[in-house]
Amino acid sequence: MNLQLDPALNETENADALQGQLEQHDLVRLLLADRRSENTRRAYAADLNDFFRFSFRSLPSPEYVRQFLNLPVSEMTMLLFRYKANLMERGLAEATVNRRLAAVKSLVRFARRIGLTDVVLEGRVVGERIRPYRDTTGIDGALARELVNSIDTTTLVGKRDVVLLLLLLENALRRAEIVALRVGDYEAEKGTLSITGKGRGTQKEIVRLSPRLQQALRDYLSASGHAESVTAPLFISLSNCHRGQALTADGVYKIVRARAKACGIRKPISPHRLRHTAITLALDLSQGDIRRVQRLSRHARLETLRIYDDNRQDLQGEISETLSRYLSEGESSKSV
Template identity: 45%
Template sequence: MSNIAVTTENTELTMLAITNQDILTDFVADKRSTKTKHEYAKDLKDFFKTITGDEPTPQRVSEFLHLDRFKAIALVLRYKQILVERGLKEATVNRRLSAIKSLVNYANKIGQCSYTLIDIKSEKVRPYRDTSGITPDVFKKMLAVPNRDTLMGKRDYALLRLLWDNALRRGEVSSLSIGDLDLDSRRLWILGKGRGSQKEAIAVSVQTIKALQEWLQARRETDINSPVFISLSSRAIGHRLTTTSIYRIVSAIALDAGITKQLSPHRIRHSSVTAALEATNGDVRRVQKLSRHSNLNTLMIYDDNRLSHQGEITDLLADLV
């Protein structure tokens, strides 16, 4: 009897600890990717600040998770409408809704929420409606901007070459460490989008390898755990370049090159993929090895935009009347 009493008491204490735990912190910590942790925390903070006017404290989170199902759905739908009224893109609205749904599902699994948000529908999104970018000749103008006699010029030139030659995402570039680079075999280990913690090897061009060598030799950095690309500003010198910093560098170089179109690292990725399709006469399977799109249909959108079949048919119709 005494053993049963002790067991019951321990169970009650365990349940009390679970009830009072910081579910939001545990939920975010359960995510593998640092970027995912940051985005979920930011999106959920916006939800609670918008709906309650308060930070997502353990008490506020618990109150939300213990709402009546219909009240919770009504609350999230109201938040969704607010996001739409803010003029946010469909993908951004869906990401924030996904964060809320994931939190609720997590709480449901551990017995801290009795409902789900399965009835909350996402906004319809057509991916990559605009895959336009710049031509190789225009990108050459960007490559000519960095002064390669300076440390910053060497860094920016290597950064541009890597973005173009390998169609990398800025997050993939930001996360690179020196140990991820094998100069002899011309290979680079990257943490690709949606790959979890598993890195994948990609081949690097001779031109990019040379640019990286010049940059790293000028830095005189030998620590393999050091970032490949670092800040050179006085306020953050030596720190890993953030995705925001990479965006700003690319935008500034584009302006210096006389490019009036707003250019970003992802726009360079679009440009590289489109140029690769052009160079291979639309061989989407070969180009998929470069872009690493999991869905081949995404590349078909690039190819359709490149060929502009709709424009051709429009011209044909115009000639008929």
């Protein structure tokens, strides 16, 4: 944003002039540019588009954004309440409702930072209460092993896909982390990958690869022919239409689904379910060592891994069976 001060104007006049220049700017574009993560920018754009379609029957043009920000706090709050009710009527998940409300609040908060409104929405419209990470189910270890070993690695597609699956199952990478990888992120001498982790902005995290994965990665890069270009995407599409282009998040999802189906796995499988599989299997193999597995999962909070551990052990199911046995024994002794 290139705002201009006029040396011929005093401080108050310059402030008014800057305010006018800001109002002419596309505030949504400025908000998105203020976010580092491409995934966050994409989600915010979609959510704000949805809000303005509901509120103004239009995309968020500078004019409609200005109209929204000029609303009194009571009208702005009521509009957000009506939007929340609409989201719930559409049957959207609680997390989606909360994310869309958060996008609108972020727009207002950003506008307040640069002096376009003094409205504070925090605490006025509260999101839905959710329990994150309720479903941590994946597939068992034997199926995971079969899924990897079922791939024909004599083809370039097979060489690529086995590396993808191993990154999900051995290093518990997220889909967005995989598609962001570049050839230069792999350090062959150290056997490591530099990844852009969730919530870390542009800061890189180092993950160590197993000898098997290192060999699979070298085989893939050697066969693909793009190992010398450090800025090239690590994973490329091998389809006729998009050959050589960066593999997208949707592409990773389709590869995982297709490989699971070809392996005879009936349960719907996604990249994130394979990440769940890796974390749960790691807890099994480490006898529930949550702190060690946190290094693999890179979850910020240990409480998240405790949910994985509880689901893995099925503590509720075990205690329910104990109660059932006790109650059944009571009935037996009573009948005697």
